[in-house]
Amino acid sequence: MEKNYESKFKVEFLSTSGVYKTPFTVIILFQFFIGGIILVLINLWFSNHLYFLLTGNQFFLMEPRGEWYEWLLLPMSLYANILLFAFSIILFSAGIFKVLNWLHPPQEGVFKKGSKDWKYMHRRFWTAYFPIWLARAIPLPWADIVVFRFFGIRIGKNVVIYEGYIDPEFIEIGDFTMTSLHICIFSHLIYQDKVLIKKVSIGTNCIIGPQTIISPGTIMQDGAILGANSYTWVCQELKSELIHVGTPVDKTFPIQSLEESQLKAEKIKKSKVFDGQHSKINIEKGGENK
Amino acid sequence: MFSPASLKGDSPTPIDERIRNKYIVIYFTIIILSFIPCSLFEYLYFVFFWKEGLYWMFFLFFPFNILALIYILQFSAIFFSVLFLTIIKMIHPPREGTFKRDIKDKDYFYWNLRNIAKKWPLFVNASNPFPWFKNRFTLRFLGTKIGKKVICDNTWISSEFVKIGKNVILGMGSTILTFGIEQERFILKRIVIGNGVIIGAHCSLMHGTIMKEGAKLSAHSYTNPNQVLEKDSIYIGHPAKLKRDI
Known part of the structure; x- marks a missing residue:
């Protein structure tokens, strides 16, 4: 049974x-709309207060009325509008995400194009x-980390x-x-008209180098x-306290302490291989040998 | 799809410094011209809302005014750069081949001029919240052919001599280069990507690559110049080699 489960995730290429683009993509416009309405309401309240401070009248009767210190908010208003727009949309769409998860809980596995899991993905x-x-x-x-946490990444x-x-689900990342x-x-x-979903789990104190790809099922x-x-x-497993290199990963090196690596570097410096004149000769000889 | 704004950026197409310094006027005129519709819109906004009894409306719609401004700028940038591009293409139509990397060479010179004209819309439209705006919308105006139902939102695609078929999937952070620089030579060659092709993440296609229908390129690999990837087969490695037929 376990073997079958493993073979399900075998792929020839990454x-x-x-x-x-699906009809559901229109949700971006809907999110835009919700953020916009919240912006309008808050700005309406704010401009009403400022108008009261200027003239003593109000467009709409509101309590409490504007105070003098609200003038201090005016230079901030543009930036505050941006933050308000962003965070209202983030909170609203986190709610939609939870509703979608409740309607059809996300699963690991291989799903065909057009199936229910594919649509909900x-x-x-x-x-x-x-x-x-x-x-x-x-x-x-830190804003994007907060948002990833909203969407169920640990x-x-x-x-x-x-x-x-980073994909917005089925990912677990440890401390530090x-x-x-x-x-x-x-x-x-x-994968060939199919979608393969498998959880990625990354432990604590890991380091991931530049220009790398971590494919599904990696531990x-x-x-x-x-x-x-x-x-x-x-579904590859990277063992702890080792450096992994390769396309795909096939070599491992032990992690050295700083003193060890400095000693090694000094040895290499002293040896003739890296000496300016000798290195040229070595390269030429290598060419001849081949 | 979620790559941060700092990585999206503008086009990395190099523009020869000798040409860039002389003809930067074109770049600035496109920028200034594309701001004219914005200032017109802003003028109308002021005239309409800055009246007695409408001040509150002025402040109410101010955030939306700025949002609309960004979109007007993005559309007008496309319009004016296409205007300049058609003029440049009428003077010297673009063609493929190997040329000398010298200012006196006409093809190399006009290739650089075309890139100057394309720089501003590609830079501005990279900051659009809709993922399909830069590649699927802007590049179609500038001269690439992209088919229907294509995933190509996070790839960097050259803006000319590219033909992409239907149902193609292009990977995250991969690049499609139709130009090559080899010492004193400059090469322009067409890239053709057939229907149903899948290209993985972090791939790069060199100039003259032809991917036939249903070919698959695995992640993190690149193709040689003028390589032909056969129908319904898998390629993998540096440079890409045939793995096996399906």
Whole structure:
């Protein structure tokens, strides 16, 4: 039984995670609309107060009336509007996401194009798209982590994920993990008219190098390091306290302490291989031998 | 789909510095011209709302005014750059081939001019909240052919000599380059991607690559220049090699 479960996730090639444009994509306009209405209501309240302070009259009778210190909010109004727009949409779409999860709980497995799971996957992705875009457009670096937590990714303390693509579900990241620039963490994979969904779990104290791809089903144990420019295959396991390199990952190196690596570097410097004149000769000889 | 704004950026197409310094006037005129509809809109907004008894409406619609301004700027940037592009293409129609990387070479010169004209709309439209706005909408005006039901929102696609078929999936962060620079030579060659092709994440296609119907390129691999990927087959590696037929 277990063997069958494993073989279900065997793939010949890695593609990407991605979603088609479906009728449900209109939800972005709906989210825009909700954010806009909240903006209008708050601005109406604010402009009413300012008008009262200027003239002594009100457009709409409101209690409490404007106070003098509300003038202090005027220079902030543009930036506050941006933050208000973003966070109202984030909260609203987190609600939609929970409703979708209640209607059809997300599952791991392989699903055909057009099946119920496939449709709900698209719906979840499109609800998550706009709030995450907003969170990353705001100049608050922690905003996107907060939003990912809203959408059901478990992210620990002091985690660095600013510059990369991350799927909005089936991902678990431990404390103190650092990720580098231009990474992709996929828990979904498009595979010949099918979608493959498997949970990715990343432990504590992990380091993920730049330009890497983590494909679905990858398990990174505590303290594992993934080197730059490498990628993992589906359902691969990276063992703890080791450096993993390769396309896909096939080599491992032990993690050295700083003193050890400095000693090694000094040895290499002293040896003739890296000496300016000798190195040229070595390269030429190598060429002859071949 | 969720890549941060700092990674989306503008086009990385290099523009020769000798040409850029002389013809930066075109770049600035496109920017200034594309702001004219914005200022017209702003003028109308002031005339309409800045009256006695309507001040509150002025402040109420101010955030929406700015939102509308951004969209007007993005559409007008496309319009004016297409206007300049058609003029440049009438003077010297674009063609494929290997050329000398020199200002006196006409093809190389006009390729750079075309890139100057395209720079501003591609830069502005990268900051649109709708994911399909930059690639599927803007690039179609600038001269690429992209079919229906294509996932291509997070790839960097060259803005000319590219033809993409139907039902194609292009990966996260992959690049499609139709130009190549080899020392003193400059190469422009068409890339054709057939129907139902799947390209993985972090791939790069070099100039002259032809992907036939149903070909698949695995993630994190690149193709050689002028490589032909056969029908219904899987390619993988650096550079891409045939894995096996389905």
